[in-house]
Amino acid sequence: MNWWKKDKGGKKRPGGEEMLSSPLAGEVVPLETLRDETFAGGILGTGVGVIPAAGVLCAPIDGRVDQTFETGHAITLVSEGGAEILLHVGMDTVELGGKHFELLVESGDRVRAGQELIRFDREAIARAGYELATPMVITNSQEYHISVVAKGRVMSGDPLLKLTRR
Numbered sequence: 696m697n698w699w700k701k702d703k704g705g706k707k708r709p710g711g712e713e714m715l716s717s718p719l720a721g722e723v724v725p726l727e728t729l730r731d732e733t734f735a736g737g738i739l740g741t742g743v744g745v746i747p748a749a750g751v752l753c754a755p756i757d758g759r760v761d762q763t764f765e766t767g768h769a770i771t772l773v774s775e776g777g778a779e780i781l782l783h784v785g786m787d788t789v790e791l792g793g794k795h796f797e798l799l800v801e802s803g804d805r806v807r808a809g810q811e812l813i814r815f816d817r818e819a820i821a822r823a824g825y826e827l828a829t830p831m832v833i834t835n836s837q838e839y840h841i842s843v844v845a846k847g848r849v850m851s852g853d854p855l856l857k858l859t860r861r
Contacts, residue, residue: 713776715755715856716808717849718831721748725843726830731786734830739781741841742832743856745849752784752813753851754806755831764789767796770812771834778858779835784815786826795819809852833858 717723724744729735734744758774768791769783784796795816800806821827833841833856842857849855 711776711860713756713774713778713858714844714854715774715778715780715831715858716753717745717845717851717853717855718752718755718782718812719745719747719749719829719849720851721829721849722746723843723846723849723855724828726832729786729828729830730826734783734786734832740832740834741836741839742781742830743843744828744830745855746828747784747817748848749851750815750817751811751851752782752815752829754808754810754812755780755782755855757807758805760800760802760804760806760812763798763800763802766791766793767798767813767815768793770798770800772806776858776860777835778833778839781832781834782812782829783832784813784827784829785820786828788820788825791820791823791825795823831856837861 756774761771768788797814
């Protein structure tokens with residue numbers, strides 16, 4: 696795929712299509728069905744949710760870790776094509792203060808699709824009363840046409856979102 700195109704001035708800019716894989720094994724759910732209105736209402740961008748079947752969150756693309764959170768519950772990535780991706784394990788899990796999460800990367804790290812980013816104790820988080828639905832949101836979604844290409848059960852690494860530059 697052509698990730699970079701030249702604009703009229705000859706400068707490189709992100710372009711083309713990107714396929715993001717599922718960061719988790721689990722059940723795909725529409726973003727608007729999540730209990731958190733910030734995600735459900737698309738305030739942070741367009742995307743999809745996955746209810747995890749296992750406690751490992753993996754990189755959906757090749758790219759760079761933009762930001763990690765001290766609590767280990769969320770991470771932002773920037774793909775090689777320029778997509779800004781927020782991955783947030785569960786709803787309101789920041790309240791756990793990092794308990795049940797192990798962050799495996801740092802801001803600035805280069806990552807490959809399928810690389811483990813966060814390990815979490817799915818059962819302990821559920822026992823503590825937190826919903827596990829995990830949104831994957833494109834925070835610069837205004838720059839893309841976004842299509843969900845999977846539904847139902849997915850494995851980590853299965854194609855999940857197709858992004859096409861506007």
